[in-house]
Amino acid sequence: MQNSQPWVEKYRPRKVKDVAHQDEVVRVLTNTLETADCPHMLFYGPPGTGKTTTALAISHQLFGPELYKTRVLELNASDDRGINVVRTKIKDFASVAVSTGHHPGPYPCPPFKIIILDEADSMTEDAQNALRRTMETYSKVTRFIFICNYISRIIEPLASRCAKFRFKSLPDDILSTRVLHVCNEENLHLDTKSLSTLGSISQGDLRRAITYLQSAARLYGSSISSENLISVSGIIPQVVVETLFNVCKVGNFDDADAEVSNIIAEGYPVSQMFSQLFELIVGSDDISDEQKAKICKRMAEADKCLIDGANEYLQLMDVASFTMRVLSNMSQQMCF
């Protein structure tokens, strides 16, 4: 089943120096490879910027394939990670001593183990607290690498024990070079327009870009247009969003109702609609700041309702009607 392997796995950089655009991190880690010593580390940044890749690459480069299994413990959010796991599994693994003897081969094999906690921001606060002491007690033989999207969800005592590295979102040109590299390897043809579309729909997330590329290649063959990319990505075509916005500007309730029903019938996901509508409204010039703020506030509320499982039509209709009222300066207070 070689061909069914996702391209994100297939083209994941195997060496730290191949990681795109994260120069500082790469510099520090190359240094680590030479001195064979490293601090606890905390990688944070938006998804698809190479955090997991870097963590895996550094552990592979430090230990090589043979020792990797015994020296590295990788836990991510799909594994159970309650406080019990911290107390048993992590502690057991951390407390095992390692041989300091020199191992033959090209790998540095430093005398410590690595525990990678992927998506650490989804760990409970209790579990994080239980880690504090474990980290210090076994710091001679164990290094921790925490990976998370939001550093604010990591409790302060843990964060202060680690060297923090921020992973920057990838700019368009670097994203394009990586995508083109994949295209060359897979014999795909991608014109400049679709390349820029891919850049804009993936918003600096390389994993998403490559996943879209693979889905489009599977569905439409080797020549991919920008429409194909948009259709696999689940992005709503801009013209649909603009139509809705324009209807709201005109302010006729029945037209808006028809348009919203149409959007639902076409099967566009409403949460996606909100985020695209949000961008359109924030970016438009002919609305005052106050109006923008009001609309955005209502949109945030509706988004929360959607997560609670509310009906998509009603929520979108509510936002549309509120937008109409704000734009035509009707009273937003309920009059009755």
Add this chain to the structure above:
Amino acid sequence: MLWVDKHRPRALDKVIVHEEIAQNLKMLVSEQDCPHLLFYGPTGSGRKTLVMALLKQMFGTSAEKVKLENKNWKIDTGTRTIEVELTTLSSTNHVELNPSDAGFQDRYVVQEIIKEMAKSRPIDAKGKKGFKVLVLNEVDKLSREAQHSLRRTMEKYSSSCRLILCCSSSSKVTEAVRSRCLNIRVNAPTNDQIIRVLEFIAKKEKLQLPSTLAARIAVQSNRSLRKAILSFETCKVQNYPFTDDQVVPPMDWEQYVCEIVSDIMKEQSPKRLFLVRGKLYELLINCIPPGFILKNLLSELLKKLDDELKHEVCHWAAHYEHRMQLGQKAIFHLEAFVAKFMSIYKEFLIATFG
């Protein structure tokens, strides 16, 4: 047999409405391999038909020989054993189930069934190991934990089974699951497409279908193909040969909602509210989903209101529907909406006419 099932296209080539999607799907499985798929779109748009046709394309006619099983799963979680009863629909190559039926234990069902499927991998005539397909319906109703455990399971067993997920709104499927699947949006058919399907069925059944009637059925169906075909069949039973001005009978519960609405519009008082409550109960007893009732109430009310009131009523409908999702008893929220509407409408009447 109902026409809806009788005339359901069985092969990807015969699909009338989503030709383009069907062709793409055909190309996708031509290499004997496919990624995980996620179909999303409104009800009655033909998701299920596409999935069935796709399975037939992959496995041949054996995919149509399905048996219904009521299985008891005993799941050992370490500390205790959980028993889950679930109905599955399976053939040699695929299993179909509704994991949300298991309620809060859906997470174990998802993990356990995929594990068991992965163990019994089919081997084809050439001795090549094939893969099984698991069709999960209503993934949007799965709990968050179940969706999280699904994503790990998807990766772990990806060599031996493929998932086809169906849901009506992809907003409720977590990003992690969505990004692991090939997303396919199935839009509701347009009125023209519905008319085309109705004409196709009329030809098959050797009926004369006046074009005005077809158009009216299509408009009334609200872009749901299933509803259109059902009401077409009802029309046939009621009166054939068709006349141009034949009435397309609305669903009986929709008519009932209309009645409720006219009740509300006529009088706004606690007494009337009490009467309406009985009718709402009647609807709920007949298993009409409360969300549908509220949405229909709103759309019927909107037809009769002035523009300035529409905004407000619409807001409150969204408000109470949200609460209904959070709460347990639907009747409270339906009634609250009706009461709110009555108070708004009464005040509006007083303000306008004094």
